[in-house]
Amino acid sequence: MNLDLSLNTKAVLLLTSPLKLRQSRKSVEVESLAQPLSAAEYKHLARQLRTSMLEPAHLLSERAEEVIGRCSNIVELERLNALLARGFLLGQALEYWSSHGIWVMGRGDPGYPKTLKAKMKEDAPPIIYGCGDKGVLEFGGLAVVGPRDVADELYKYAYEVGATAARSGYLIVSGGARGVDEAGVRGCIEAGGFGCEVLAEDLLKASLDPVRVQSISSGHLVLVTSFDPSSSFQSYNALQRNKLIYALADAALVIDSKVGKGGTWAGASEQLKKLKYAPVYVRSGQPSSEGLERLRQDGALPWPEQLDTEKLIHIFSAASQTGTQEESGMLFAEPTRKSDTKPSERLFYAFLSELHQLGEAERSDDEIAAIFGLHPKQVELWQNRARAHPKP
Numbered sequence: 001m002n003l004d005l006s007l008n009t010k011a012v013l014l015l016t017s018p019l020k021l022r023q024s025r026k027s028v029e030v031e032s033l034a035q036p037l038s039a040a041e042y043k044h045l046a047r048q049l050r051t052s053m054l055e056p057a058h059l060l061s062e063r064a065e066e067v068i069g070r071c072s073n074i075v076e077l078e079r080l081n082a083l084l085a086r087g088f089l090l091g092q093a094l095e096y097w098s099s100h101g102i103w104v105m106g107r108g109d110p111g112y113p114k115t116l117k118a119k120m121k122e123d124a125p126p127i128i129y130g131c132g133d134k135g136v137l138e139f140g141g142l143a144v145v146g147p148r149d150v151a152d153e154l155y156k157y158a159y160e161v162g163a164t165a166a167r168s169g170y171l172i173v174s175g176g177a178r179g180v181d182e183a184g185v186r187g188c189i190e191a192g193g194f195g196c197e198v199l200a201e202d203l204l205k206a207s208l209d210p211v212r213v214q215s216i217s218s219g220h221l222v223l224v225t226s227f228d229p230s231s232s233f234q235s236y237n238a239l240q241r242n243k244l245i246y247a248l249a250d251a252a253l254v255i256d257s258k259v260g261k262g263g264t265w266a267g268a269s270e271q272l273k274k275l276k277y278a279p280v281y282v283r284s285g286q287p288s289s290e291g292l293e294r295l296r297q298d299g300a301l302p303w304p305e306q307l308d309t310e311k312l313i314h315i316f317s318a319a320s321q322t323g324t325q326e327e328s329g330m331l332f333a334e335p336t337r338k339s340d341t342k343p344s345e346r347l348f349y350a351f352l353s354e355l356h357q358l359g360e361a362e363r364s365d366d367e368i369a370a371i372f373g374l375h376p377k378q379v380e381l382w383q384n385r386a387r388a389h390p391k392p
Helices: 007-016 039-051 056-060 064-070 077-084 087-099 114-123 134-138 152-168 180-190 203-207 210-217 235-248 263-275 290-297 309-319 343-357 365-372 376-388
Strands: 021-023 028-030 103-106 127-131 142-145 172-174 195-198 221-225 251-254 280-282
Touching (some): 007 056, 007 087, 039 056, 056 077, 064 077, 134 221, 134 376, 142 152, 142 180, 142 235, 142 263, 152 180, 152 309, 195 235, 203 210, 251 309, 263 280, 263 290, 365 376
Parallel strands (some): 142 251, 172 195, 251 280
Antiparallel strands (some): 103 127
């Protein structure tokens, strides 16, 4: 795997990553003694560089001494110099990650998900790590979230939501945990769709999971995290992971939640009250849940009790609006005017129009992708959506 990174991305890795090298047989971790910058520290440093019309790459340039001096009011000189001197360790880490199929992207790289930058702005992770087809991260989709320990009926419910998403031409975004997260992604992939798992810990371990390996190899699953690929679980990481789940999705469904406790509650409440990266829906029907009712009182929208492709497409059509959470809940309103939709939806309608003009000759998704300059998986998703809802 090619990890020919930009100088900006290398500089950000040196500043923010612990650069852990874990040797599985001996369980040894090698890392620098210099404490990497926290998210808040890097945010202030990046802001300082922008104010001076500079980029992280300038910290590794011939002007490095001058630029580092300008940043000394944010981070002490000794620490900055120690972090930037970890070039050899960075080279080892990149080689190690590459040998395990792990890729790295910086916020300034062309392939970095536009939706993260658009929604999270300067809070978008400066570095993301992943395994699988990174192009899938641009597709949006439905976030399915809920508890790890879940009754069989709710596991099946989440699985069916994932399968319906696949049939409707949408992917599932989840947190990669057992229970609801696992069910939603599994249902989508087994129905021929795509899944994106946003991890809070140990990307390296997850990338070696036999079930995931098969889905990653087939191009139907991508793993992504904003934390070092060898990181262990921390509550803070889980909370930050929740932000990425909602930012990568176009809409979110909470299958179940306890009141006032747990990651599902924290993530959904934060979206409803503060961040609003995507409209939040809660499961309707039985079994009822006090947690879901409380989220609904806080502004979450009711999910249709009997879901089908038509209703799901209406949800995404409403979510494509730039309006309020309430407007996103108009499931059965008149079809959205194309001029009011987001660029991604306008592209979908344009794709349908141009595809019709090509005639009825049989073409593979790869051939269509080449004609339109699209990602083959995007073509597959749009083809599924067109078959489910042929008249927008």
